[in-house]
Amino acid sequence: MSGSFANIASSIETELITEVQKVAREAGERLLALYSPAARPRDRAELITAARANESASSAELRAALELIRPQARWAPDQYETSALPAGEWWVVDTVEGNVNHVHGLPEWCVSIALVRDGEPVLAVVRHPVPDLTYSAIAGGGAFVNETPLRVSEKRHLEVAVVATGQAEAGQDGTYRRIGESITAMLGEALLVRTQVPSTFPILLVAAGHIDAFWQYEPTLPGVAAGALFVSEAGGVVTTIAGDPWAPGADSILFAAPGVHAAARDALARVA
Structure with missing residues (x-):
């Protein structure tokens, strides 16, 4: 054991x-x-x-x-x-x-x-x-x-947050557009914006408090299922980008420290 x-x-x-x-x-x-x-x-x-x-x-x-x-x-x-x-x-x-x-x-x-x-x-x-x-x-x-x-960050303001995103699969032109627009939206709000593949590593960084939020469009379940448990058990918030409860099959996912989740969601809401 x-x-x-x-x-x-x-x-x-x-x-x-x-x-x-x-x-x-x-x-x-x-x-x-x-x-x-x-x-x-x-x-x-x-x-x-x-x-x-x-x-x-x-x-x-x-x-x-x-x-x-x-x-x-x-x-x-x-x-x-x-x-x-x-x-x-x-x-x-x-x-x-x-x-x-x-x-x-x-x-x-x-x-x-x-x-x-x-x-x-x-x-x-x-x-x-x-x-x-x-x-x-x-x-x-x-x-x-x-x-x-593991414990998520205690930050409460997006302007001092390090955030990240990344692609899930190739050949998703509509997703590429949203990734680009979401990075632009976050560049005006967060301290630092990163992109990284695969998704597991930035999600683990959220769970460990090294970065403050990670989002992804059209996530694949093997890329986020483990991370969803790590972040939630580390005290973080796991939802869709729209703020709804996340479940397998959702078309987006947002992992965040509680203090920056709402602001991250609001920043990403500008992306159609």
């Missing part, structure tokens, strides 16, 4: 998360064996070949291991990446979150695993191998990086 969650030992997820951490660590080790900071793909063919090798290495044994430890949970297929999940338990997994970073020798890549129950993330593990970090969260039990609790 993870020491971080020892105070909620009555929760069935408390024992489950230790097993999920092990699965994520093992997948991360397989990816780490393929990783080199010197990697520089020369063309699209090299990039795709390396990315596929990563997916194969990480996926090996991962799905079978999760299905073994939680047989009643189904594997969320690709068709549910941008739509609501049916009732029940679902594993929502990105076996190589930040694959494009991995194949370019950048350290921002990870293994992301979330268990979603009836549309609500209830357990999440993100394994970030290069700095040897394991992020874990249980609904109602808090969020941690290794054994350190």
Whole structure:
């Protein structure tokens, strides 16, 4: 049992998360064996070949291991990446979150695993191998990086906030426009605006209080499911950009510290 969650030992997820951490660590080790900071793909063919090798290495044994430890949970297929999940338990997994970073020798890549129950993330593990970090969260039990609790920022004014956004998928022309307009809107309101891919890392920075808000249009579920639990368990606010409660299938998402959420929402409301 993870020491971080020892105070909620009555929760069935408390024992489950230790097993999920092990699965994520093992997948991360397989990816780490393929990783080199010197990697520089020369063309699209090299990039795709390396990315596929990563997916194969990480996926090996991962799905079978999760299905073994939680047989009643189904594997969320690709068709549910941008739509609501049916009732029940679902594993929502990105076996190589930040694959494009991995194949370019950048350290921002990870293994992301979330268990979603009836549309609500209830357990999440993100394994970030290069700095040897394991992020874990249980609904109602808090969020941690290794054994350190995560807590969102206490800032109360957007003008001193660091905010971020990023794309979810390629080929979304309408989304590109909204990303650009939202960055312009935020440049006039926030202290600093960042863009970053993949979404998991800026979301974790919100949960840890390093940045104050992150938003995304047309998010994919594997990119935000774990993060939604981390931010909410760290004391943050997770809604759509319009301010409605977020749920799988929503066409936008906004993660923010409570003190800047309303101002961030208002700034983004200018984008049609």
